[in-house]
Amino acid sequence: MINRISRLAVGLLETNCYFIYPSEKDKGNDKNPAAAVSSFADDDGYGNINASDEVEYPAGFAKEKVISNIPEQGLNELLIIDTCSSKCINMSSKGLESNLACGHEDTQLQNNPLEHRIPLKKDKIPAIVVDPGADIARINKHLNERDLYPALVVLTHSHFDHFGAASELNCPIAAHPKAAAFLAEPSLNMSISQGLPLTLDVNFFIDDGSLIKFNGDTLEIIHTPGHSPGSICIIFDKIVLTGDTLFKQGFGRFDLPGGNIVALKESLRKLLKRGFIRALPGHGPETDFKEASNSLSFFI
Numbered sequence: 001m002i003n004r005i006s007r008l009a010v011g012l013l014e015t016n017c018y019f020i021y022p023s024e025k026d027k028g029n030d031k032n033p034a035a036a037v038s039s040f041a042d043d044d045g046y047g048n049i050n051a052s053d054e055v056e057y058p059a060g061f062a063k064e065k066v067i068s069n070i071p072e073q074g075l076n077e078l079l080i081i082d083t084c085s086s087k088c089i090n091m092s093s094k095g096l097e098s099n100l101a102c103g104h105e106d107t108q109l110q111n112n113p114l115e116h117r118i119p120l121k122k123d124k125i126p127a128i129v130v131d132p133g134a135d136i137a138r139i140n141k142h143l144n145e146r147d148l149y150p151a152l153v154v155l156t157h158s159h160f161d162h163f164g165a166a167s168e169l170n171c172p173i174a175a176h177p178k179a180a181a182f183l184a185e186p187s188l189n190m191s192i193s194q195g196l197p198l199t200l201d202v203n204f205f206i207d208d209g210s211l212i213k214f215n216g217d218t219l220e221i222i223h224t225p226g227h228s229p230g231s232i233c234i235i236f237d238k239i240v241l242t243g244d245t246l247f248k249q250g251f252g253r254f255d256l257p258g259g260n261i262v263a264l265k266e267s268l269r270k271l272l273k274r275g276f277i278r279a280l281p282g283h284g285p286e287t288d289f290k291e292a293s294n295s296l297s298f299f300i
């Protein structure tokens with residue numbers, strides 16, 4: 001079992017920052033996604049991460065959500081399809097008190113999702129940067145070495161060790177509305193515990209069912225509260241970026257502000273039901289569906 005307490009205490013340099021970007025070498029190959037994920041784990045020998053088509057989804061996996069009226073995406077833009085912003089803006093304004101499940105009863109918004117279009121530069125390769133926790137020099141080096149530029153930051157949740165370098169990337173930031181409420185308050189985003197109070201503004205809200213369309217691929221957002229009220233996971237071609245919800249042989253703490261063990265168990269069950277082949281956590285090495293199922297069985 002990973003000791004999360006010590007990980008958080010020294011988490012500034014330990015958080016995994018992930019980069020999702022078009023992968024030139026995979027273009028034109030139907031068996032591979034047209035995008036790649038890389039991370040600082042590269043230095044430890046992981047290399048670029050692509051979902052393997054050699055591994056089949058276990059039976060019974062949930063299908064991808066289908067949202068009607070998905071707008072067309074131009075190749076020169078990144079498109080965020082937001083299914084419940086207006087509903088959750090109201091909820092997030094209540095801060096901690098808003099720790100309720102987002103019901104998504106608003107079928108009108110589900111059928112007519114909000115669209116946010118981010119124009120992409122032509123001279124560099126756009127990347128979505130997930131959880132730039134710290135060390136902007138290292139992040140920039142990683143981007144520059146791949147001729148990437150940050151087009152969008154996506155935060156899996158609101159803890160300081162996942163967003164500490166986000167503002168220095170000078171690009172739009174997307175997070176769950178409940179994460180936005182915590183990002184605005186150093187005692188809730190835990191930065192005050194480091195003696196360095198940090199706040200961060202969010203540009204785009206993403207929630208359960210929101211989609212990010214990018215280079216012909218689709219990233220799906222699922223809301224997974226429990227570690228924090230605004231925790232999300234990002235599903236992308238059988239890969240899931242789990243933030244601090246799921247770790248290799250473990251799961252996130254639920255005793256921090258807004259944490260909720262019942263919600264965490266429900267989120268982990270939801271994640272397993274939704275399915276994935278590889279899970280890339282916010283800390284530590286990756287895991288897979290079988291290992292995650294086995295390690296969570298005693299908890300959920």
Ligand SMILES: [Zn+2]
Nearest residue numbers: 157159227244
């Ligand atoms: Zn966390």
